[in-house]
């Protein structure tokens with residue numbers, strides 16, 4: 001069994017959906033996970049925002065905005081009148097549902113139900129197209145098997161339910177399902193957070209003991225720097241699970257940060273491929289990746305807040321850090337980077353919903369300074385620790401910038417640097433020129 005996942009751009013037009021069908025029909029058995037048509041989830045988020053703001057009229061207008069896009073998509077994808085009718089009926093049902101909520105009492109439960117509609121639409125359209133083409137495929141609802149508790153996938157239950165669902169379709173070897181959506185412990189519709197379809201594919205891969213998970217997107221693999229901000233980036237041939245996890249966590253948007261975990265549990269390779277350029281090798285993420293490259297890639301994450309706590313009570317004392325960490329634990333706020341001196345500790349967070357309460361509690365421990373609008377730039381590669389020249393090259397490359405923190409040695413494959421966000425693009429470009437010169441590649 002193989003698991004393929006196609007992202008928003010890959011299903012974003014009729015032409016692209018047809019290309020997806022060319023990639024999935026035939027060959028080995030597959031479970032194909034689809035995201036929503038590109039832009040759809042953002043629009044659904046906008047509709048929920050309008051309901052929360054008490055503006056039902058705006059919500060209804062935003063629903064109507066879907067119409068031209070989906071009319072075109074359906075007209076170009078499906079040729080038979082009966083399948084067009086089915087698709088149009090589906091859309092009318094969805095428009096009616098999306099407009100059916102009232103602003104009074106609109107809650108996160110309804111919000112999650114709305115967010116789920118994008119994947120429900122894209123998968124149904126794909127299934128209608130495959131049926132029209134005479135392909136023997138089955139649409140399996142993710143809400144029937146993808147179960148979470150406290151936001152965590154329940155692997156045993158998913159494995160059992162998925163096997164039951166697959167067994168209902170004897171003789172079928174192509175299954176289409178929704179990424180991103182799930183049901184939670186309260187039997188409510190929920191999701192795996194934005195970009196979560198990659199994670200769905202990896203969870204399904206682990207639960208179906210897949211031979212490989214393939215993430216098909218709009219670029220030919222993990223590049224050696226962020227292609228949105230740096231010119232001349234190129235695809236990396238392979239990454240270890242740990243390298244890929246670091247890159248995804250620190251901003252490489254191509255992969256949802258949790259994708260690697262389920263695949264790693266079962267040693268399943270994850271291959272990143274380009275839907276529009278399937279012949280390109282892409283990137284393989286797996287247990288081993290031996291290349292001579294000490295630096296595999298560079299990524300950056302915005303929206304970081306740096307907090308410094310200074311206290312003379314820290315001098316020659318123990319237990320101070322425990323008290324600091326306890327505060328972050330109380331507010332369920334993960335810490336990303338940390339550096340300490342005898343009398344001060346600096347750390348960073350990117351979850352800021354409880355920032356004011358955290359700061360108030362920290363002020364009980366010492367003087368607190370806060371820097372907002374920071375970015376973590378992260379250099380990732382297995383050989384970073386062995387090659388002692390790299391850390392000096394990283395700091396030299398950035399010597400014109402105001403570096404706020406550096407973290408080196410926490411993991412064997414990561415150097416993280418905290419800088420003001422306004423310098424992020426410059427930092428990515430400076431590191432690119434310094435680290436990918438002839439002596440390293």
Ligand SMILES: Nc1ncnc2c1ncn2[C@@H]1O[C@H](COP(=O)(O)OP(=O)(O)O)[C@@H](O)[C@H]1O
Pocket residue numbers: 006007008009010035195216217218219221222223224225226227228251252253254255297299
């Ligand atoms: N290091 C990187 N390598 C490749 N792509 C990256 C990297 N960092 C950011 N990206 C961006 O990730 C995008 C693909 O991810 P995403 O938009 O989530 O795709 P999908 O909608 O298919 O899930 C690319 O178009 C690229 O701009």
Ligand SMILES: N[C@@H](CC(=O)OP(=O)(O)O)C(=O)O
Pocket residue numbers: 006007008009035036041042118179180193194195196197198
């Ligand atoms: N549609 C969801 C889930 C997802 O993973 O999308 P994509 O694969 O296009 O990043 C989102 O936009 O967050």
